[in-house]
Amino acid sequence: MASAPRPTPAGAADPVGGASIEITRLAKRFGAVRAVDDVSLHVRPGEFLALLGPSGSGKTSILMSIAGFELPDAGQIAIDGRDVTYLPANHRNLGMVFQKYTLFPHLTVLDNVAFGLKMRGVAKGERHRLAEQALATVRLAGLGARMPAQLSGGQQQRVALARAIVYRPKVLLMDEPLSALDKNLREEMQLEIKRLQSQLGITVVFVTHDQGEALTMADRVAILNQGRIQQLDEPKALYERPRNRFVAGFIGETNFIPVGVGPLRGDAATVQLPGGAHHCEVGAQALVGLDAAGGRGVAALRPEQIALVNPEDPSALRARVAGVIYSGSTVLCIANLDDGTELRARLSDPSRVNVQAGDQVGLRWSPEALRVYGEEAATA
Incomplete structure (x- = not known):
């Protein structure tokens, strides 16, 4: 919990104001x-x-x-x-x-x-x-x-x-x-x-x-x-x-996933995930640098937005754990999809993480967590 603001020290300077x-x-x-x-x-x-x-x-x-x-x-x-x-x-x-x-x-x-x-x-x-x-x-x-x-x-x-x-x-x-x-x-x-x-x-x-x-x-x-x-x-x-x-990769931790993007229909498009067996719908506001016809793109996904679930869950991507790193308040789980794509999940409750290298896991996230960039959106 944040501490209460400390009082201004006696004798401290009065406000100056700022310039544009x-x-x-x-x-x-x-x-x-x-x-x-x-x-x-x-x-x-x-x-x-x-x-x-x-x-x-x-x-x-x-x-x-x-x-x-x-x-x-x-x-x-x-x-x-x-x-x-x-x-x-x-x-x-x-x-x-x-x-x-x-x-x-x-x-x-x-x-x-x-x-x-x-x-x-x-x-x-x-x-x-x-x-x-x-x-x-x-x-x-x-x-x-x-x-x-x-x-x-x-x-x-x-x-x-x-x-x-x-x-x-x-x-x-x-x-x-x-x-x-x-x-x-x-x-x-x-x-x-x-x-x-x-x-x-x-x-x-x-x-x-x-x-x-x-x-x-x-x-x-x-x-x-x-x-x-x-x-x-x-x-x-x-x-x-x-x-x-560039901004997505520079600020915070980010997974980049190669995806295929279908044509925009209404205010959403279908995103095909690695392996070809899974897809999800994303809103038009999450598509950057892609036109209405779709095409190839790269999806950005924050590690803290990924959950570990049963690998038999049909809504999840199957992956194999490559490493588990404990860092105090969180655990970083590194996993590889069947096609070799690496994804990192940062889990906020270490006491409930009981996987180890070699385990099969399911990876799942909300479609709203994805932001998909076309090639022209690599930089501004």
């Missing part, structure tokens, strides 16, 4: 490589947007272009309606948190947080007051006199956050800031950053390659591949209604 970000037909090349290829997106004021994708997908190049550390080859970037495409980074008033915290080891925590204010010419007394306020906001009140080496990894990350918000920017950019933390601390910091963003009301653009992190933290997620946005949507829509095969 409008990216129009952004392009960035590195030699012959198109790192960003005609990307357009709108980030709403106060929104938490995650840029998610494999290495080389363009997510960091987009972030660095917003920050002003990279200049695009084409396109436009506007913040709150102001064109900042070629504005120097130090004139954009954006907060930035990097993968490496880059704290000054010879400065106290307080002076690390206040450093940006010092560079802006803020008087010592005022910058220390604002730095103390920022430390209170990230729950580090009273630690300003310590040196960075005296802090844990999670505390150092909070100092980096405090330094980014101390001058109250309306946009906070974060480039894989949690990748150096262990799993438990990483999950704690995910909730802490989301709390901070909600408290301040600022706009956050967050780069990550971790899908769980993106789904947990973001209001919307942009999935990128080869410099293009494959889908921009809320986490639930990304998981349940992926727009193409």
